[in-house]
Amino acid sequence: MTKVATNLKLQAIVVGGxxxxxxxxxxxxxxxxxxxxxxxEDVYSAVGKLSAKKGASGVVxxxxxxxxxxxxxxxxxxxxxxxVCCCLVDKDLAGRRRQVMDAIETGAFVVAEPAEIEEVLAxxxxxxxxxxxxxxxxxxxxxxxxxxxxxxxxxxxxxxxGNDRTSKFLKSEFLTTKEELDALFGA
Amino acid sequence: MGxxxxxxxxxxxxxxxxxxxxxxxxxxxxxxxAAGGCEVCPNMLDAxxxxxxxxxxAIGVVMSGTSGKLVSALRALRENCDARIVxxxxxxxxxxxxxxxxxxxxxxxxxxxxxxxxVRFSALLTRISHFFVDxxxxxxxxxxxxxxxxxxxxxxxxxxxxxxxxxxxxxxGLKNRRYIWEFSxxxxxxxxxxxxxxxxxxxxxxxxxHYNDLYGHPAGDEILKQxxxxxxxxxxxxxxVGRIGGDEFAVVFWDTAQRRAGGAQSxxxxxxxxxxxxxxxxxxxFVKELGDAELDLLGPEGKGVLAISGGLAxxxxxxxxxxxxxxxxDKALLEAKRSGKNRIYLVGKPQSDISDID
Numbered sequence: 419m420t421k422v423a424t425n426l427k428l429q430a431i432v433v434g435g436x437x438x439x440x441x442x443x444x445x446x447x448x449x450x451x452x453x454x455x456x457x458x459e460d461v462y463s464a465v466g467k468l469s470a471k472k473g474a475s476g477v478v479x480x481x482x483x484x485x486x487x488x489x490x491x492x493x494x495x496x497x498x499x500x501x502v503c504c505c506l507v508d509k510d511l512a513g514r515r516r517q518v519m520d521a522i523e524t525g526a527f528v529v530a531e532p533a534e535i536e537e538v539l540a541x542x543x544x545x546x547x548x549x550x551x552x553x554x555x556x557x558x559x560x561x562x563x564x565x566x567x568x569x570x571x572x573x574x575x576x577x578x579x580g581n582d583r584t585s586k587f588l589k590s591e592f593l594t595t596k597e598e599l600d601a602l603f604g605a
Numbered sequence: 606m607g608x609x610x611x612x613x614x615x616x617x618x619x620x621x622x623x624x625x626x627x628x629x630x631x632x633x634x635x636x637x638x639a640a641g642g643c644e645v646c647p648n649m650l651d652a653x654x655x656x657x658x659x660x661x662x663a664i665g666v667v668m669s670g671t672s673g674k675l676v677s678a679l680r681a682l683r684e685n686c687d688a689r690i691v692x693x694x695x696x697x698x699x700x701x702x703x704x705x706x707x708x709x710x711x712x713x714x715x716x717x718x719x720x721x722x723x724v725r726f727s728a729l730l731t732r733i734s735h736f737f738v739d740x741x742x743x744x745x746x747x748x749x750x751x752x753x754x755x756x757x758x759x760x761x762x763x764x765x766x767x768x769x770x771x772x773x774x775x776x777x778g779l780k781n782r783r784y785i786w787e788f789s790x791x792x793x794x795x796x797x798x799x800x801x802x803x804x805x806x807x808x809x810x811x812x813x814x815h816y817n818d819l820y821g822h823p824a825g826d827e828i829l830k831q832x833x834x835x836x837x838x839x840x841x842x843x844x845x846v847g848r849i850g851g852d853e854f855a856v857v858f859w860d861t862a863q864r865r866a867g868g869a870q871s872x873x874x875x876x877x878x879x880x881x882x883x884x885x886x887x888x889x890x891f892v893k894e895l896g897d898a899e900l901d902l903l904g905p906e907g908k909g910v911l912a913i914s915g916g917l918a919x920x921x922x923x924x925x926x927x928x929x930x931x932x933x934x935d936k937a938l939l940e941a942k943r944s945g946k947n948r949i950y951l952v953g954k955p956q957s958d959i960s961d962i963d
Contacts, residue, residue: 462678465650466685469657487674491650499654 428543429471430455431501433464433480440506440532444479451539461485461492468499475500477542479535482507482517482528490520497524504529504538620660622733623688625652626667631693631722638726649678657685663733666716667693668702679705679715689736691729692719696784697792697859700843776826777833780847785855788845789927792859793920804858804884807934808915811946813852816903824902825852828911831898839891841883855931858884881919885959888917888949892960914941915949917959923952 430453434441441457448455458464464478478485478496482505485492496503503526507514511530521528527538625646629635638645644661646652649671656664664682668675682690694702702719709715720732772784780788789805796803810832817825829852836854837846845857858881892913900907916937924930937950941958944950948958 460674460677460681461650462653462674462681463684465653466657466681469654469685472658488648488650491648495650495654 427475428453428539429474429476431464431467431471431476431478432457433459433461433478433484435459438481440481440508443532444535447536447539451536451543453539461487465492465495468496468501471501472499477501477539478503480505482514482521485526486514486517486520490517490524493521493524493526497526502526502542504535506530506532506535508532620662622663622665622729623652623655623661624665624667624693625649626693627670628667630669630695631665631667631724632729633723633725635726643726649674653678653681653685656682656688661686661688663689663691663736665691665693665720665729667722668698669695676705676708676715680710683710683713683715689718689733690716691732692716693722693729694719695791695795696721696788697795699788700845704842774848777830777848779833779837779854780845782847782849785845785847785849785857786927789857789930792857793925793927793930796859796920797925801860802881803860803920803930804881805918805920805930805934806856806858806884806888806915806949807849807918807931807938808854808913808949809850809938810852811912811914820903827902828900831900832895832911832913835894835898836891839887839894841887844887855934856887858887884917884919885951885962888915888959892949912947913949914938914946916941916952917949918952 430448432441432444432448432455434457436442436457445455445457456467458467461480461484464480468476468478478501480503485503485505493503503521503524505521505526505528507518507528508530511518518528527541529535529538621644623644623646624631624638626649627647628638628645632638644655646655649666652664652666655661664686666675666679666682671678679690682688692698692702692705699719699721702716705716706714706719717736718732720729772780774781789803792803795801810828813825813828816828829848832854833846833848836856840846840856840858843859845859847855847857849855895911895913896909898908898911900911903910916934916939918924918930918934918937920930923933933952937952941948941950948960951957951959
């Protein structure tokens, strides 16, 4: 793994159970990146941590199912506290349309592979943490992550893996709009 | 409500009260609450966020609609603020509210108290104020600037006594008829919405008049108390048990959220009668324990003489209202009596005693 170059103080909150391999790997990745992190079992606990860290530049990482509790309200609270969310949706993508849209509308990153978390961190550390207002909100340009868009295009099925797969996170290539995502999900 | 009419909230100077959840289900005067300066967060996550940023004297949490996430949310509130937490429970949620108040988290109870709703907002203020009666705040509130919320410990104690008198049977300590009816009505409404089952057992003590006549009414009272202890011991914590008449008792068996989510075990039915097997098992255990009970007051005659006759009715199978369920269960009870007593009949299955069900 390449150590992410840091030019910004970033804090992280990881939401999930400590038994979850994705959570353990993410905590480990954050440590390798020198990013201060805390583990919260659920979004309720995470909200308290967010409020305590208000004003800091941070990221909340967790599975989409965990972060989208309470009708996606957590994404708004995180965003309001200056944190950007990064959610993993590695299964049943087609069935989670509403949740994906809730996340993306608040400027969250949605990834379909755990490995993409590192790329999101690199983006955040290089680009100034939470996304600017013009990148968020309905009617504005929204960001889908490469593998997520790819999965949507393949009908929610897992795409090709390994070298065949376009897993490299290139935000600009997948910059899309809410309307376009609606069309993709509807397809 | 104008600023001058706003109540003086208990708590430290400048602290307010935060309410979370659908307050229209909890308060008769919900419309006036927001106008009165009380902060309201419909969503639990927003409430935790608000509580972490701002100091509140107390937080009222509407339990309805929170289901399984409530414990996690309450723990998060505890971690992030010092406010007192009062659960706003429907009658059917009282057993769970009691559990949460009794449960410990980091050396404190998960919630400080609960209130059965719907109530007026002033009732919550009264309940909250007793947390502060022993603090310097009491002096502020009691020193001539007493607001509607300020009550002393003696008043609070009286209120609790009145609540108890209104809902409990003083002889047995079980719930009274009024409570059983209201609880049943609420739990059936909830069962209709959430596709759950409710089972009602109505029973009375066989030959109580005989014991009263032979040994006197104090002996009859002792029998009723003994029956109450045994039925309560046999039931699950969340089942509601009451004495609804002289020697007549009722038990309301209902599915909690956890049991419903539990899958196959909670979905088991009696093969013969489509009644929940859990309720039948509990009733059978109760009948057995009753038969084994020793009643010293009755002397040599006091062992193995206690028996009951009952009727068991289930929602939605045997009725869609509490009146229908009671009518059906009473009918089955009478059939059990006519058939020789000491048995519990299932509604809709004439001569079907629960002891015949495996």
